[in-house]
Amino acid sequence: MSSATTLIVERLGSRRSAHRWVTLLLIAVGFLVLYPVVRMLWRSFVVDGAFSLSAFGQLFEARGFSSMLADTAIYVIGTVIVATLMGGFLAWAMERTDARINAIAGVLPVIPILVPAIGLIFGYLVLFSPESGYANILLRWLLSLETTSGPISIANFPALIFVTAVSFAPMAYMIVSASLRNADPALEEASRVNGASRWRTFWRVTLPTSRTAILSSALMIAILSVGAFTFPLFIGTPANITTASVFVYRGFSSWPPQQDVAIALAVLLTIVVQIAVLAQLRAARAANRAVIAGKRSSASALQPLGPWRWVVRGFIAFYMTAVLLPLLALITASLLPYRGATVSFDNFSLDNYRSVLSDATSREALINSFSFGAIAAVLAMLIAAVLIYAATVRQRSRGIDLVLYVPAAIPNTALAAAFIVAFAGPPFNLYGTAALLILAYITAFLPQASASATAAVSQLNKELVEASYVSAASPLRTARRIIAPQLLPGLFAGWVIVFFLGVNEVTISVLLAGLDTPVVGQVAVEFFESGRVPHVTAMAVLTFIASLVVVALAYKTVSRAAATSR
Amino acid sequence: MGATAVTSDITADMARNADGDDVKVRASNVIKTYPGKDGLVTALKGVSVEIPQGEMAVLLGPSGCGKTTLLRSIAGLERPEGGEISVSGRTVYSSDHKVYLPPERRAVSMVFQSYALWPHMTVAQNIGYPLACRKVAKAQIAERVQQMMDAVHLGKYGHRYPNQLSGGQQQRVALARAIIADADVILFDEPLSNVDARVREEIRKQIIALQAEFNFAGIYVTHDQVEAGAIATKLIVMNHGEIAQVGRPQELYDNPVSRYVASFMGTTTEVSGTATSIDGMVALDTAVGRVIGKPTSAIVDGDRAVGVFRPEWGHVVHEHPGADHNVWPCVVKLKSFMGAHMEVVVELRTSSGAPVEATVAAPRGSGLREGQCYYLHVPSADLCVLPEGEQ
Amino acid sequence: MGATAVTSDITADMARNADGDDVKVRASNVIKTYPGKDGLVTALKGVSVEIPQGEMAVLLGPSGCGKTTLLRSIAGLERPEGGEISVSGRTVYSSDHKVYLPPERRAVSMVFQSYALWPHMTVAQNIGYPLACRKVAKAQIAERVQQMMDAVHLGKYGHRYPNQLSGGQQQRVALARAIIADADVILFDEPLSNVDARVREEIRKQIIALQAEFNFAGIYVTHDQVEAGAIATKLIVMNHGEIAQVGRPQELYDNPVSRYVASFMGTTTEVSGTATSIDGMVALDTAVGRVIGKPTSAIVDGDRAVGVFRPEWGHVVHEHPGADHNVWPCVVKLKSFMGAHMEVVVELRTSSGAPVEATVAAPRGSGLREGQCYYLHVPSADLCVLPEGEQ
Amino acid sequence: GSNDGSGDPSKITVYSTMIPAVQEKLAADFEERTGIEVDWTREQSSALTRRFHEETAAGKPVADVLTMNEEVYAVDNASMFEDLSDLEGMEAIPEEWRLTDQTFQPTFAPQKIAYSKEKFAGREDELPQDWSDLLDPRFKGGKILFADPRTNQELSSKHLYALAESEGEQFLADFAAQELTVVPSSTPGMEELAAGNGELLAYSYDMNLLAYEDAGAPIGLVGPFEPVVGLSFYTQIPKDAPNVEGARAWVEYLVSPEGQQIINDGVGVSPLGEDIPGSLTMPEAAVNPDPAEALAKLPDYLDLLGLE
Numbered sequence A: 001m002s003s004a005t006t007l008i009v010e011r012l013g014s015r016r017s018a019h020r021w022v023t024l025l026l027i028a029v030g031f032l033v034l035y036p037v038v039r040m041l042w043r044s045f046v047v048d049g050a051f052s053l054s055a056f057g058q059l060f061e062a063r064g065f066s067s068m069l070a071d072t073a074i075y076v077i078g079t080v081i082v083a084t085l086m087g088g089f090l091a092w093a094m095e096r097t098d099a100r101i102n103a104i105a106g107v108l109p110v111i112p113i114l115v116p117a118i119g120l121i122f123g124y125l126v127l128f129s130p131e132s133g134y135a136n137i138l139l140r141w142l143l144s145l146e147t148t149s150g151p152i153s154i155a156n157f158p159a160l161i162f163v164t165a166v167s168f169a170p171m172a173y174m175i176v177s178a179s180l181r182n183a184d185p186a187l188e189e190a191s192r193v194n195g196a197s198r199w200r201t202f203w204r205v206t207l208p209t210s211r212t213a214i215l216s217s218a219l220m221i222a223i224l225s226v227g228a229f230t231f232p233l234f235i236g237t238p239a240n241i242t243t244a245s246v247f248v249y250r251g252f253s254s255w256p257p258q259q260d261v262a263i264a265l266a267v268l269l270t271i272v273v274q275i276a277v278l279a280q281l282r283a284a285r286a287a288n289r290a291v292i293a294g295k296r297s298s299a300s301a302l303q304p305l306g307p308w309r310w311v312v313r314g315f316i317a318f319y320m321t322a323v324l325l326p327l328l329a330l331i332t333a334s335l336l337p338y339r340g341a342t343v344s345f346d347n348f349s350l351d352n353y354r355s356v357l358s359d360a361t362s363r364e365a366l367i368n369s370f371s372f373g374a375i376a377a378v379l380a381m382l383i384a385a386v387l388i389y390a391a392t393v394r395q396r397s398r399g400i401d402l403v404l405y406v407p408a409a410i411p412n413t414a415l416a417a418a419f420i421v422a423f424a425g426p427p428f429n430l431y432g433t434a435a436l437l438i439l440a441y442i443t444a445f446l447p448q449a450s451a452s453a454t455a456a457v458s459q460l461n462k463e464l465v466e467a468s469y470v471s472a473a474s475p476l477r478t479a480r481r482i483i484a485p486q487l488l489p490g491l492f493a494g495w496v497i498v499f500f501l502g503v504n505e506v507t508i509s510v511l512l513a514g515l516d517t518p519v520v521g522q523v524a525v526e527f528f529e530s531g532r533v534p535h536v537t538a539m540a541v542l543t544f545i546a547s548l549v550v551v552a553l554a555y556k557t558v559s560r561a562a563a564t565s566r
Numbered sequence B, C: 001m002g003a004t005a006v007t008s009d010i011t012a013d014m015a016r017n018a019d020g021d022d023v024k025v026r027a028s029n030v031i032k033t034y035p036g037k038d039g040l041v042t043a044l045k046g047v048s049v050e051i052p053q054g055e056m057a058v059l060l061g062p063s064g065c066g067k068t069t070l071l072r073s074i075a076g077l078e079r080p081e082g083g084e085i086s087v088s089g090r091t092v093y094s095s096d097h098k099v100y101l102p103p104e105r106r107a108v109s110m111v112f113q114s115y116a117l118w119p120h121m122t123v124a125q126n127i128g129y130p131l132a133c134r135k136v137a138k139a140q141i142a143e144r145v146q147q148m149m150d151a152v153h154l155g156k157y158g159h160r161y162p163n164q165l166s167g168g169q170q171q172r173v174a175l176a177r178a179i180i181a182d183a184d185v186i187l188f189d190e191p192l193s194n195v196d197a198r199v200r201e202e203i204r205k206q207i208i209a210l211q212a213e214f215n216f217a218g219i220y221v222t223h224d225q226v227e228a229g230a231i232a233t234k235l236i237v238m239n240h241g242e243i244a245q246v247g248r249p250q251e252l253y254d255n256p257v258s259r260y261v262a263s264f265m266g267t268t269t270e271v272s273g274t275a276t277s278i279d280g281m282v283a284l285d286t287a288v289g290r291v292i293g294k295p296t297s298a299i300v301d302g303d304r305a306v307g308v309f310r311p312e313w314g315h316v317v318h319e320h321p322g323a324d325h326n327v328w329p330c331v332v333k334l335k336s337f338m339g340a341h342m343e344v345v346v347e348l349r350t351s352s353g354a355p356v357e358a359t360v361a362a363p364r365g366s367g368l369r370e371g372q373c374y375y376l377h378v379p380s381a382d383l384c385v386l387p388e389g390e391q
Numbered sequence D: 001g002s003n004d005g006s007g008d009p010s011k012i013t014v015y016s017t018m019i020p021a022v023q024e025k026l027a028a029d030f031e032e033r034t035g036i037e038v039d040w041t042r043e044q045s046s047a048l049t050r051r052f053h054e055e056t057a058a059g060k061p062v063a064d065v066l067t068m069n070e071e072v073y074a075v076d077n078a079s080m081f082e083d084l085s086d087l088e089g090m091e092a093i094p095e096e097w098r099l100t101d102q103t104f105q106p107t108f109a110p111q112k113i114a115y116s117k118e119k120f121a122g123r124e125d126e127l128p129q130d131w132s133d134l135l136d137p138r139f140k141g142g143k144i145l146f147a148d149p150r151t152n153q154e155l156s157s158k159h160l161y162a163l164a165e166s167e168g169e170q171f172l173a174d175f176a177a178q179e180l181t182v183v184p185s186s187t188p189g190m191e192e193l194a195a196g197n198g199e200l201l202a203y204s205y206d207m208n209l210l211a212y213e214d215a216g217a218p219i220g221l222v223g224p225f226e227p228v229v230g231l232s233f234y235t236q237i238p239k240d241a242p243n244v245e246g247a248r249a250w251v252e253y254l255v256s257p258e259g260q261q262i263i264n265d266g267v268g269v270s271p272l273g274e275d276i277p278g279s280l281t282m283p284e285a286a287v288n289p290d291p292a293e294a295l296a297k298l299p300d301y302l303d304l305l306g307l308e
């Protein structure tokens, strides 16, 4: 290395400049997250240079405001309860009982994330549409019902909540199972040897000790369901259910627009969610009284459940079915010329795939979505990892947490609109570019990236890093050789999540995708609106399969890199 | 003046010694396997133990030898594949009769290595939990908990949460919780490995005192031989899922039956050679010449055997002690201060050239200097001769 | 035959003893505070230490007294609020001159309590890392790493990952990594608290041997007084962020200046009373009568003071030893087997009625029986008289 | 154009709500004639208008031609668009097809009712003949799919206004009492119908049928019923379009007989009337209620329909 490069590398690697880089990054991310929001608020609340809250007045008087609030409350609370119960119960069953099925322990939480929301919804529609739904036809035949429709309808609140919960349960599963894995199983064993039955132990020890994890997963799911859009739009509309996100969407997308009202609602949601996030951080801090006094027993004790084991396994199987069956239905539908066509080999063909793949735009969209998703996921994870690591090192995380979690509370529609307002025109002129989409994806999925990065960073042993410093390694070298390999597996998990979210994103894409930069979500909506639903299903299946391949390849690379970081 | 017997003598002895008829834990031929990476790992290869009331059996052995597994099998936290276990005369597990009682239905308490205090309960709630599970009346629980907290010197800490206590205090809460339900059998899984040396000694004494008071049968796991010796009335040394030797600590210290047990009971120096019997003693021909010692297990003439002695059995002296065997000239390599005595590493000259090192305890102030030459003498009555084999 | 001096004597002594002029670590008046729940916690209240080349200073003290904080301040992992620290004559921290060098720019290595081996690197990569950071040529690194692995008996384990090693082996990798870069100063933070008693002894000897070979200045943190005594050339007892006493282990063991230091250096028995000086000795009027001992720090006549003795300073005998002081009739309460000796707890009768307990070491086979009466004698030259005050 | 890199004279960008099949044909034919390449995008009207509006507001115009269905927007923002009066062929377009000087309609798609041929097999006579037939008890219980009026508010409110005027407001309440199945918009409604859910879809258009006819799905259309409303495709050229010249050429092509034929063949009514082969005939009773008035009444209609 020449002396000049050495000097530069040393400069880069020195502590002070590492510090400066982090500060710079924080400012950049803060700008990315806050500037569009502020611009949009400015446009809505500053009328002719004077600050005005009339938008809120309009909001409160808006048609259907109160029933929207009620619907949203039912939807969010119901989803939180069902998804947390589902995910928490699965986590407990897999981590703590002999109902655990080793073969699926690793993939159980991932599969529902792999299935795009739109695919899951179409799958359910295909299964349960009142007259032609495969499941309904089968049920009518099994129960020898004389009717031509039913017996199961998904155009109602319970079904909406159930489908959403199936999709969100992995969040609860991942958080709760991580906490169970970290908790000492001896806590439960101690209860048993002290005379408590299995169920008493569950209620008195397992539940209270997982309280923090359960609460934080509930919050995560609450945030997700406040922002959830696809589920309530497709399943909720026929049931006359309007949640806040659909309300905002209508405000933005219908013409004449009711933007100010929509923004006022978005602001309201943001405030509520931020309060919830702060409350949760507080609670987590107060409840942080884990006693890990000494050496943990190596035994990963799985409680024998006796005959209950099969009941619990039954539930696991039910959950897997709830995820995989719609996927099967979706694949079947993608082979048929239209949804009502009779299921027979004569009708099966790859025509839908052929038209999707022969269409230059949809081909381009697939390629774009995968590359944008991958790039956005890499950048989001990088940003989240660096900032969260810096926050833990400096033990001053509030500001960073706030910046990273703000987007959780902004409905994607509002976020996309804000991005157009802020970045489309001069001086940025990003309209219609890939950069704008990628920036928007990064911003929108920062919370998910941060949650994964937090989990990864919390696994990092501080002494491993310090050991590198006392070995005379510069901060840059330490980051590269010690911190990065340690974080890699955890960050990869986050990358997968963000990648999928990006590839399957619809709301932002519809508003921001330019003519030269079509993406899957936007093209799917275009297909849908031009009555090309079979093409949408084919596209969803293609996306699913391609995602699997990408993740498998990426996993191979990462696991090779991390093969040794056990 | 001679020693005077006092009346408390017999009672005290009763409390701490075995009463042969009242066996509280009996395990026979217990077998336990775990699925490992390449096939099954047999953690217990047919282990049998008997612990009478009032006794404290200590399981001693290296990491992975199966100590915890045996304890967990007795508690009901693991289900063995074979054998039989009874607690207080009641069969709690039997492979032949397909009996398996879950932990909550065995009269067994356990102190966990990680304490396993419930972080969401106060000290008083933690200690009172076993009583609450047994449906004891509230008022009575409060009273018993207070007594128990006083007994472990935690009287004023009832309202604290475990994370507000020091390690030693947490340890005592775990002890109190194990003892309060008056179980016949209490299992201790390395309860002192996490506390300061100072605190460790204190709690160790407290466990002995509590046993005298509550008269339970105890099984205590450790891999520290000093702790094992100090607390055991019966010492069980384990090796790879099997029992290597059982007896009083003194027996195992003085007369180990294998090099494995000898080295596990404390520092040893070894010299190996070929054995010849002489009058109940054994002579070994070794690199440092002829070594004479007592056999503690069967030695066949002509076989390879090892002479073993402990630091305090050897004496480093300035002048030749005059004995006609087991005396070697030596050079002091290293002196370490060990409190009551100095530990001295000496080097013996050998016929082959490669030097043999021996570790010997020397009294303080014996004037030994590093690098100087002395004589090492080990009386043949102290030196044990053991079969070669696994160490 | 008398003791023979060999030539290696002087060299060996040189290596392990202090060379007063070559101070490698000098900390003066170091102050470090942490934000606590209610205001600041002062972890170091102005600590000064000096460690010359080739010395092994041991920091001994209870949990939370600031040992780790001092080590981390020297390594640069913490930034103190006041004082000055220099390593090998170079100021690495000074509050007055606003100097603070980050850890990677100090010539200091450190062994962490948790080993802190990097799980994604092999043993050889772990050990070679400090050299790689110093831009040593690849071929040379490989060679040095192999040497180092041989030195810690891990020659064949270079390609393994840390999780494929036993605790003791991991510990040796950590040692090798700390030593390979030839740092002037190596810090050890309780390096042996996670390994088996058996392995601990072995590695302790290895650290001493490595120091003799590489001649670094070491600072070693522990809270085990036996370990401290065995490894220290200079022992520093800390108490609440301050230094309680500094000296050779033997000095601190025999002549502690406070009850705190006395109790930290090993088991003690205490009797308190009112002091009167007699001929350089001090007499105490206590509940068990008059006790005579030597003062190891200033005692004022008429003040309350405490007589302190260690188990092996007391002798439990069948017959009255004939001395005219420090002899008490006693009853044996508890006998524990401690390997080389028995530890005996005896109860002394007192004038007030509340009995005083004493812990005494008795040789094996001295025939003491629990519950019987004997005499306890502590020669006045051994018994220390210390000011009352914090224990 | 005012924007860097977008003033390429050999290319235009068309924002349009016309169906892709028509767009494709138009673009290909236009390109062949003029050598100007056409980039087109098709979205639902409100989304497209919104996109156009955001781009213009952000000073980053993309579209050279905008064809959508928002009358209010076209009128209110007339100043944003080029005057089209002097374009070749524009004089042939009747006055009532020209909303303002800046906006005209190249086609009109009357609203019809779609039905499932399967469900009506053998009882085609039971198909509704006018709006009031929809109140028949045999269509009660989720059999009528109804496109959510909140999605396309302007068009829906015009339709509901016309219905309320002719049938009386009570009609809407009675209609809702049939237990409608609400679908997000007319296209997913077609999908549901094809999937065998429901018997009728109110409402749909000829152009929606194309995709299903190709796939062989059994869907047919009835109507239009009086009062007829429908989709008006308002077309204009933004003043700050990157390629105004190209856009003018495009509009001239749209009003030419060739363009008109492609646009209307089997799916729409041409402003040039019967002269255009394949053009639908304009229903007698086509009404065009005032959009602002209709929009103002929309909340009342939603109440009557029992929608939030």
Ligand SMILES: Nc1ncnc2c1ncn2[C@@H]1O[C@H](COP(=O)(O)OP(=O)(O)OP(=O)(O)O)[C@@H](O)[C@H]1O
Pocket: A298, A299, A300, A301, B034, B035, B036, B041, B042, B043, B061, B062, B063, B064, B065, B066, B067, B068, B069, B070, B223
């Ligand atoms: N749950 C388990 N699954 C697989 N193998 C296990 C399990 N528990 C223990 N083992 C294996 O069984 C053997 C005995 O383990 P055990 O925990 O009883 O040892 P130990 O003597 O208590 O050791 P330590 O002193 O380290 O606590 C070991 O080889 C261990 O790896």
Ligand SMILES: Nc1ncnc2c1ncn2[C@@H]1O[C@H](COP(=O)(O)OP(=O)(O)OP(=O)(O)O)[C@@H](O)[C@H]1O
Pocket: C034, C035, C036, C041, C042, C043, C061, C062, C063, C064, C065, C066, C067, C068, C069, C070, C223
């Ligand atoms: N990062 C920190 N934040 C707040 N307080 C701290 C921090 N690190 C140490 N302390 C406090 O400073 C004091 C000294 O801690 P230190 O870790 O130096 O003790 P120690 O002597 O090493 O104890 P141990 O033997 O338990 O390791 C303690 O009261 C501790 O609680």
Ligand SMILES: [Mg+2]
Pocket: B067, B068, B069
């Ligand atoms: Mg164990």
Ligand SMILES: [Mg+2]
Pocket: C067, C068, C069
């Ligand atoms: Mg420490």
